[in-house]
Amino acid sequence: MLARVLRRCISIKSSRLTPEEIVAKTKRPLKPTSALSLPLSKTTKGRKGPAAVHMKASVDDLVDTTSAPMRLAKRMAMAGISSRREAEKIILDGRVVVNGSRVTQVAHNVTFDDVVTVDNKTLPARPSKRRVWIAHKLPGELVTSSDPRGRPTIMQRLKAMGFDTHVMAVGRLDYNTEGLLLLTNDGDYARFLEHPKHSVQRVYRVLVWGQVLPSKLDELRRGALVDGVKYRPMEVKIESTTKDKETWLQVKLTEGKVRDKLVKLRLTAILVAL
Template structure:
């Protein structure tokens, strides 16, 4: 059963009309108790000399490519000296800081599944002041360097993967590894077979060629249809754009699977730590 695969702890955020900030405040005490019962994480401390960008990636700060930009922007010091050379070598004994914050040895790989709510952004902050899931997680006391695997837009809900491992996140996202994403989509009206056939052969939207998308009709009721949509790349708003291309109006979009990870019966707003699955490169 899904519950048997739960790893270490379950953080619950009840779905209410409260804002994410208010929810975070209400769960703060519960999370403190949960943290006390969680066993310590044993750090992995490699001893080999390695490139500075790789050191940042291994510490969970970012992907390797993003780490190179951080270094070039002059945000990194090694033993108190500013370093902007991405090829600079360091050891795990060197004191490396990013934005004046020292890096620590990277924890063991950890993965969470979150049931993202509609009306939340997947970002660390928003200039317009809209609610973000990352801000809510931070207030809940989760790790500073946790990152999302891929994105869900503001009005999309469902499964969002979170991890402390930047390299693992990029592997799951990269189209080279064809990690399958599965969505349930509520669309207006009945869906003609010709529209499904067009999606399954790979649509061209605004000059961009999309890979074939698997579409099946789950049910049709009250002039609306539920579809199951499967794809293996993560272009921006791909499902919405592809369905709009065949003149289907999306009323609700829920991601239910991402590679080996499944939303199952995780309730809206809940966050659950699970056993990490193997890298798609293996």
């Protein structure tokens, strides 16, 4: 099992903050057994986040730059369009053209010599080098490229700052949460990090109001059953409390959608005695 730690500092409490620019950008793509260590700035005004993010991963099977035939979905993922699974859906929707002919079969093979277009955008003849960036996702913006309701998105903000590379986010943070977000131009690598079977650990800082009940923390540590859904055990500990009876918790888990889980587990209702 590959050992990686991904830290995200999140405040579920909505607040107005001064927008911060991208925290850091890698100088080179990830390579097999290479390590990535990036500094992390303060996550919110007046509060310090983790000092660094460290990742170590063996990913030799994720990129193939040879001219051998490959599945069309793989070629799309290598171009950063999406993960392979999402690419297959795009193919089935009839949005992909290969050498002038529309393709709707996911088993279709291509090489780098084939001209592939997705939604009228031509894929590069060779895959870009895999790169990973980290960015500070602000409260009040979505982790997507556009929103039909016109709400701000992190991709729009980064583009306005001059970051115009096509990237995918690794996981999601909710509209009113903030924290570190990984971005990559490799759809397969994004999927690799997101998939629960790889047990990539996320570390969240969560602010709750009122008195935290230790018995309910134990319930989270054991793994709770809510509405017929069994949630994996979480590592939960109290970091600090404030004079206003606010409590900072550190929550570690290997599944995504942390807010979903905390709400379903009634972290802000059962755990907090107002």
